[in-house]
Amino acid sequence: MPNAEPARRITPAEREEADPTPGVVREQAIAAEGIWAGLVRTAPQMVSGWHHHGEHETSIYVASGRLRIESGAGGTDVVEASVGDFVHVPAGSVHREANPGDSESQLIVVRAGQGPTTVNVDGPARRA
Numbered sequence: 001m002p003n004a005e006p007a008r009r010i011t012p013a014e015r016e017e018a019d020p021t022p023g024v025v026r027e028q029a030i031a032a033e034g035i036w037a038g039l040v041r042t043a044p045q046m047v048s049g050w051h052h053h054g055e056h057e058t059s060i061y062v063a064s065g066r067l068r069i070e071s072g073a074g075g076t077d078v079v080e081a082s083v084g085d086f087v088h089v090p091a092g093s094v095h096r097e098a099n100p101g102d103s104e105s106q107l108i109v110v111r112a113g114q115g116p117t118t119v120n121v122d123g124p125a126r127r128a
Helices: none
Strands: 025-030 037-042 056-062 066-071 079-083 086-089 095-098 105-112
Touching: 037 095, 056 066, 056 079, 066 086, 066 105, 079 086
Parallel strands: none
Antiparallel strands: 025 037, 037 105, 056 086, 056 105, 066 079, 066 095
């Protein structure tokens, strides 16, 4: 089904801060039915607050710096990533992000799903 709407460029100046979580800055570039895309910046040695992305599947590409994600029961499952790596965060996965490096990390993030894109929480449940 053809669409008459043309492609569009989004410059850094056009990105908007969105979905605040302590410790990270999210810059929304695209928000349309079922998709969200943007840049996420994290200062060196910073750790975000706990959160999840509701019904959204999340794909992360590490463009610069380093990324550490803690998730799972009690936050004990850890994924480390660096420049060139992709990370998948499943819908509903409670997690927090950290930048263990000495320079700002920049992540390209794309989410697919419905509903709120970020839900801040106290933390993940502990193992029984």
